[in-house]
Amino acid sequence: MSAPTDQGGLRARKKQRTRAALIDAGLDLFRANGYESTTIDEIAAAVDVSPRTFFRYFASKEDVALAKGAEFDDLVVDALADRPDGEPPLTALRHAVLGMLRAAADSDGVHRFLLTQHLITRTPALLAGNLRRSAAVEERLTGEIARRHGVDPDRDLRPRVLVGVVYAGLRIGLEAMCADPRRDVERMLELVERSIDLATAGLPERWGSDERTW
CATH class of the missing domain: 1.10.10.60 (Homeodomain-like)
Known part of the structure; x- marks a missing residue:
């Protein structure tokens, strides 16, 4: 059998x-x-x-170029869904992003991981597709944050803003790493973590009940 x-x-x-x-x-x-x-x-x-x-x-060679990013997106969404119930939104998303970044870099090697990032940033034909991919995963993460905390993402902007800010930090950290002479996982995590922390500085761990303020 x-x-x-x-x-x-x-x-x-x-x-x-x-x-x-x-x-x-x-x-x-x-x-x-x-x-x-x-x-x-x-x-x-x-x-x-x-x-x-x-x-x-x-479907196209664009899909090949963006495949690693799409795999990373899926991993982050799954990792966020697996975070402990009741964990603050920023803590959960931060751990999901950094944990999956380490896993992706360990799997592919930092040099190859960064080559893919560099390819996208210097290829105009790929930028639009990458923006669509980023928008799609941010929408998925927004929905998951909203679900975990029982809010309506169409009314409460906090999940969308939080995801946008964290992903802006991720993007800036990776851009900084592309220009860094070191090519190791710890350095990449350090730069991305620092960028995310700067981007989210001042945001509270837990949200209040008023959707108009953190």
Whole structure:
């Protein structure tokens, strides 16, 4: 009875490996040849799959370039949902972001993680897609913060403002890290944590009942 399950797990792992290989190949080609000059055919060929197979995983090469960011977004949303009930909003979101940043950097390596960030910031064609991705995850996090604290995000602006401020700190911290000569996880976490703390300085850990003030 275990064979079908085993085969299903094998297929899933193979698909995950192919997806990861396409991302890695795409990022390497973008770095070597430039984003605009790289074709989908070249990415597929680097992994020894057909363009048709490529499109089973990604709709465009933009999706390849932004895939790591999308994975990070999913991890942060899940991490926030897993934070202890009753934890203050800022504490929960801060821990979720910093914890998943460490996990992502440990998994991909800081140098590769930052190469992806640098690719996006210096490629105009990717900036719009990255802004859409950021807006989407901020909306998801806003909804989760609101749910955890029993407020209506359409009336109470605090969840949306909090997420926007924390993600502004994350973005600024990563930009600072891209310009930093050190390439280690601890330095990246230090810069991002400092940036988030500066961005959120003065915000209380717990909110009052009046939605017009913290």
